[in-house]
Amino acid sequence: MFSFKHFFVVMVALFGFVGLAVQSDDVSAAQTIKFTSEMHTNKNLTYNGTIKYYVKGDAKKYQANLDYAANRWNKALGQKVLRKTTSLTDSRLVFTGTNKLASGYAGMAEINSGVIALNTSWMNRYNKQKQRAVIIHELGHTFGTKDLYNYPDATLRGVFKKQTIMGGNYSTNIRSFDAKLAKWTLSKTRSMSPTEFSHYRSNKGLYYQQMLHGQL
């Protein structure tokens, strides 16, 4: 399988456990999974409860699938967290299509300055379903959720890989576990102030900002 990767500053020591059942493909074995601090980072991309996203020219060809993925999350979360904007400066998240990502990555989410970079060499080969799955996965990081395919516990890691968005299961079906985890990580992570966010966004020396400004 092709790895997804996030690019986070991870410095979390929050804890708190919420029990819930994972919907299992196995008809008889519904497991109870606890949410742990290993599942979230320290911040999310929301501002006033929303994440305004902007689609750069080089990602316009994926626009329909981007909007689809955003709508799926909004429905799953029960509120319109993701909203489209045509203003780059008004956005907290920019989608860009690039061939500069390492070849093993279909997409990356950079939370500091709010960029989701989609690897065009994979995206252009993927069918609609897989493109949507990649985008849904990367959007999961904007809520502060980590990659569950890296989860420390090997048994759970195996379950997550098969059954969850953040485990990289290539599904476009946001299950109850995925939605509850996203809501939980939103509650466990913080929003950036406009000052903090613009500090990152305006730093054109950062890798993803160079990408956005056509310097890479």
Ligand SMILES: [Zn+2]
């Ligand atoms: Zn990921």
